[in-house]
Amino acid sequence: MERDVIIACDFSSAEATLAFLDKFQGGRKPFVKIGMELYYAAGPDIVRQIKARGHKIFLDLKLHDIPNTVRKAMAVLSSLDVDMVNVHAAGTVAMMKAALEGLTRPDGSRPLLIAVTQLTSTSQETMQKELLIGAGINETIVKYAQNAKEAGLDGVVCSPLEAAMVKDACGKGFLTVTPGIRFADAAADDQVRITTPARAREIGSDFIVVGRPITASPDPVAAYNRCLNEFAD
Numbered sequence: 738m739e740r741d742v743i744i745a746c747d748f749s750s751a752e753a754t755l756a757f758l759d760k761f762q763g764g765r766k767p768f769v770k771i772g773m774e775l776y777y778a779a780g781p782d783i784v785r786q787i788k789a790r791g792h793k794i795f796l797d798l799k800l801h802d803i804p805n806t807v808r809k810a811m812a813v814l815s816s817l818d819v820d821m822v823n824v825h826a827a828g829t830v831a832m833m834k835a836a837l838e839g840l841t842r843p844d845g846s847r848p849l850l851i852a853v854t855q856l857t858s859t860s861q862e863t864m865q866k867e868l869l870i871g872a873g874i875n876e877t878i879v880k881y882a883q884n885a886k887e888a889g890l891d892g893v894v895c896s897p898l899e900a901a902m903v904k905d906a907c908g909k910g911f912l913t914v915t916p917g918i919r920f921a922d923a924a925a926d927d928q929v930r931i932t933t934p935a936r937a938r939e940i941g942s943d944f945i946v947v948g949r950p951i952t953a954s955p956d957p958v959a960a961y962n963r964c965l966n967e968f969a970d
């Protein structure tokens with residue numbers, strides 16, 4: 738899949754999401770990310786509706802359970818014909834392999850499967866003192882990415898500033914999907930480790946996930962096109 742911009746559709750209802758996507762009619766159909774809030778509020782039907790409008794979908798549900806449960810849940814998500822899904826790498830290599838099995842359709846096709854390494858909301862201090870993970874956070878991220886690669890996954894979600902480290906450890910073809918994107922002249926909001934679309938491209942991100950810089954913009958289509966110009970074209 739080509740380098741692309743994914744819009745994080747962090748809306749709480751199907752109506753708000755579809756009204757937002759209406760703005761893109763007639764132009765390029767953005768790749769969209771649907772997260773837990775929207776999926777739990779609007780159910781699988783919102784996935785079918787957005788797919789029917791011609792968008793690619795990253796279903797960001799971050800599965801983490803016993804391998805058998807994840808295998809079966811992934812088979813259901815795969816039948817929704819989404820383009821990308823994810824799991825927590827902390828679920829182990831066995832769980833990630835089961836996820837891949839569940840996703841693979843009878844004809845051998847499947848959505849891309851990526852892993853969350855450590856959430857960017859988890860600090861090294863919390864990881865070590867609360868979760869009793871003794872290694873450093875970067876070491877953990879690299880090891881979890883290597884585990885994901887060993888399980889046969891396509892890549893990881895990480896901060897754009899970690900993308901180079903992941904590519905060094907797992908190879909250029911291992912995908913990095915990176916949130917934490919802001920325009921050079923914009924506010925950071927609650928994001929900490931951020932960079933611009935242009936810099937994310939230089940570092941080696943394959944997909945940038947952009948929410949508020951597009952969804953909260955007075956002109957979302959212009960903001961999306963600016964991301965595409967800086968990152969993808």
Ligand code: C5P
Pocket residue numbers: 745747772856857858894895896916917918926928946947948949950
């Ligand atoms: O609005 P903003 O551009 O900050 O949105 C980023 C999106 O990426 C949100 O949907 C957020 O939940 C998600 N995300 C993130 N950091 C991670 C993983 C996901 O910001 N480590």
